[in-house]
Amino acid sequence: MIFEKYSIDVIAELLNKVVSRITFDMAGVKSILIDAPDDFNPGQRYYTEINRPFRCTFYTELSPEAKKKIVENIFGEKWENLKSMQIDDCLLEFTWIIAARTVTELTGKREPVKTGFPMIIFDEYEDNLEITEPEDLYRVDFSMDGALFSVLISSGCAVT
Amino acid sequence: MKKILIIDHSLTARFIIRKMVEKTGKSVSILEASDGVEAYSILENESADIDLVITSLMLSKMSGITLLKKMQLSESLCRIPVILTCIGGGREIIKKQLSGCNLAGFIGKPVTYRSFMRTAGGFL
Numbered sequence: 001m002i003f004e005k006y007s008i009d010v011i012a013e014l015l016n017k018v019v020s021r022i023t024f025d026m027a028g029v030k031s032i033l034i035d036a037p038d039d040f041n042p043g044q045r046y047y048t049e050i051n052r053p054f055r056c057t058f059y060t061e062l063s064p065e066a067k068k069k070i071v072e073n074i075f076g077e078k079w080e081n082l083k084s085m086q087i088d089d090c091l092l093e094f095t096w097i098i099a100a101r102t103v104t105e106l107t108g109k110r111e112p113v114k115t116g117f118p119m120i121i122f123d124e125y126e127d128n129l130e131i132t133e134p135e136d137l138y139r140v141d142f143s144m145d146g147a148l149f150s151v152l153i154s155s156g157c158a159v160t
Numbered sequence: 161m162k163k164i165l166i167i168d169h170s171l172t173a174r175f176i177i178r179k180m181v182e183k184t185g186k187s188v189s190i191l192e193a194s195d196g197v198e199a200y201s202i203l204e205n206e207s208a209d210i211d212l213v214i215t216s217l218m219l220s221k222m223s224g225i226t227l228l229k230k231m232q233l234s235e236s237l238c239r240i241p242v243i244l245t246c247i248g249g250g251r252e253i254i255k256k257q258l259s260g261c262n263l264a265g266f267i268g269k270p271v272t273y274r275s276f277m278r279t280a281g282g283f284l
Contacts, residue, residue: 022270025270025272026176026270074172074175074176075172075175085171086171086172089170089171089172090172092170093170093172093173096170097247097269097270100247100269101247101248101269103249104247104248104249107249109248109249109250109251110249110250111249111250111253112249112250112253112254113247113249113250115218117169117218117220
């Protein structure tokens with residue numbers, strides 16, 4: 001269980017470093033920690049389950065501006081010219097890299113990290129599903145040049 | 161002209177590597193596969209021409225580890241150097257698992273031009 005092995009402070013500090021590095025390496029923009037507004041709710045959630053060396057789930061919630069910035073910067077194309085498949089794949093890969101990289105750094109790169117394939121949870125309106133919040137969801141909010149997104153971690157499997 | 165095969169379930173990951181190859185300015189022919197079975201089929205058909213394989217460890221249908229082990233058992237494929245793209249943890253364990261395979265190195269994800277050139281540059 002991630003929260004039994006590592007304190008919230010350790011996870012938060014590492015997440016800040018890892019996420020900032022990843023947005024820079026993938027999209028050329030550094031991200032900084034912020035407190036997102038209470039009404040920040042992008043609807044969709046992307047997630048990756050970690051199976052080894054311990055079980056946990058990483059989620060990302062991305063504002064439309066953050067999605068656009070990441071995808072356009074990676075593909076070098078305007079949002080309108082990109083196919084849905086490219087957009088989804090890009091944001092799933094982004095989420096997967098954040099999850100796997102954070103766990104790798106937490107374990108000191110000593111152990112291989114086993115993950116599932118990243119997936120999307122659609123919101124209630126889009127999919128007629130109710131998202132049940134995991135009990136121990138820990139959230140960190142970021143801004144990439146004003147584009148908001150959050151990374152969330154829970155110690156169990158993804159709850160859909 | 162060199163020919164390389166890029167294997168990753170993510171089209172974004174394949175796109176990023178393709179961009180890196182293009183950035184070198186070298187004339188390289190690029191083949192792509194999204195899973196291990198498709199990759200092995202391409203390798204069997206094109207074995208004589210492929211100079212380098214860059215593959216993710218995490219592939220559907222056939223994992224990157226299984227793919228390398230199968231290549232090792234093939235006379236025509238065991239000569240092809242393979243670079244693994246992975247997140248970075250446990251490389252020593254992976255190297256042990258793949259001892260005897262033509263493993264040419266690792267590139268950590270997300271792939272940057274610097275890390276790409278350091279590992280793959282000499283093969284292009």
